[in-house]
Amino acid sequence: MGLRTRILGKVKSVLGGGGGAGGGVGSGGFDASGLPNAMSPDGYKAVAKAGAVTEGGPRTFQAPNGRAAGVFLYKGKLYCIDNECRHEDGPVSEGLITDCRVKCPYHDWEYDFTTGACTSHPENKLETYHVREKDGFLWIGPLLTKGTDMRGGEHNDGMKVIVK
Numbered sequence: 001m002g003l004r005t006r007i008l009g010k011v012k013s014v015l016g017g018g019g020g021a022g023g024g025v026g027s028g029g030f031d032a033s034g035l036p037n038a039m040s041p042d043g044y045k046a047v048a049k050a051g052a053v054t055e056g057g058p059r060t061f062q063a064p065n066g067r068a069a070g071v072f073l074y075k076g077k078l079y080c081i082d083n084e085c086r087h088e089d090g091p092v093s094e095g096l097i098t099d100c101r102v103k104c105p106y107h108d109w110e111y112d113f114t115t116g117a118c119t120s121h122p123e124n125k126l127e128t129y130h131v132r133e134k135d136g137f138l139w140i141g142p143l144l145t146k147g148t149d150m151r152g153g154e155h156n157d158g159m160k161v162i163v164k
């Protein structure tokens with residue numbers, strides 16, 4: 001095997017993965033947008049390049065379990081919550097942010113995105129996910145805490161309560 005072939009083989013193996021202790025880029029190569037195809041050994045999925053989420057600039061991605069999840073950066077730490085409002089499935093992460101809280105853009109139910117707790121209607125809670133930046137990518141992992149399943153509740157506009 002010539003030197004050129006050996007070098008190309010080495011480059012290919014590095015770009016194609018090789019893994020790392022503790023879970024990082026796997027051996028499945030990369031997709032068209034440059035993200036690792038494979039889940040990490042500890043159940044994380046790469047959803048963007050590192051730095052894609054900024055303070056006050058959350059983004060929504062698909063979590064490993066297929067659900068939409070919002071990722072927030074607050075005081076230098078990443079947080080990830082389910083994106084479906086427990087009122088009527090509004091896209092929570094698209095709402096107005098104040099400190100560590102975000103208001104659903106539909107009817108202003110408010111959540112603490114560091115815990116998933118609904119601060120305006122405390123009987124409700126969003127799931128939270130493990131999230132991290134590693135090997136130059138943003139990764140969403142398994143569930144960290146469970147949320148509540150019920151939907152419906154106060155509309156504050158006279159409409160009837162809807163329960164799924």
Ligand code: FES
Nearest residue numbers: 085088090104107
């Ligand atoms: S859907 Fe979120 S407050 Fe109504």
